[in-house]
Amino acid sequence: MQLNLKTFFTPIALTLAACSSEPNKAEIPPVTYLLECDTFEYVARSDGERLWLFLPGETLALPRVSQGRYQNEDLAWQAEGEAYRLSGWQGVDHLCRNNPRKAIWEHAKLNGVDFRAVGQEPPWVLEMSGTSVHLWQGYERTERVLRVMEQTQSSAERPQTRYRLEDRDGQTWLLRLSPGHCADPMSGERFETRVELETEGTQYAGCGHALH
Known part of the structure; x- marks a missing residue:
């Protein structure tokens, strides 16, 4: 997939x-x-x-x-x-x-967001539109704007889409999307994609799905 x-x-x-x-x-x-x-x-x-x-x-x-x-x-x-x-x-x-x-996801879709993901502890939200990525972190919803610098696809046996991202300060982030069942631990909402985000030794895990 x-x-x-x-x-x-x-x-x-x-x-x-x-x-x-x-x-x-x-x-x-x-x-x-x-x-x-x-x-x-x-x-x-x-x-x-x-x-x-x-x-x-x-x-x-x-x-x-x-x-x-x-x-x-x-x-x-x-x-x-x-x-x-x-x-x-x-x-x-x-x-x-x-x-x-549910309205939050429909709102993002109508705003032109292609893929949206959420994670917990601390809470975070990621929205991808083309090569632009917006990330909100923590309860204060601190916003970061990142840019997709490279995209790679793994083998068919273990499908995964990887993105190398970079923020405005030049910091590198790695985003990995893997198809598979995923449930949000707070709401219990089920998704079709497992999401991993990593930067400088800090890792985030969550769930998401494509909106288009």
């Missing part, structure tokens, strides 16, 4: 990143939801002025009509406390709840 991580930005993600209702208005960071309903789930993404709905089989955009409410002539989406009501889709009202843990 070869992990082929290519930079991939959907037209919708590019549109969302570029949206701004006024040239001089401060850009509002997008908010992403993973909404779980009785019989289905869907992703919603707000950029402040419109809401994108990634529904089963179709993608729709609703303009904002008031705080927490988006609506067009056919559909309405309304925040109701900790629940979110989608009215009119397939002729039915759907009351759904956000799953914040």
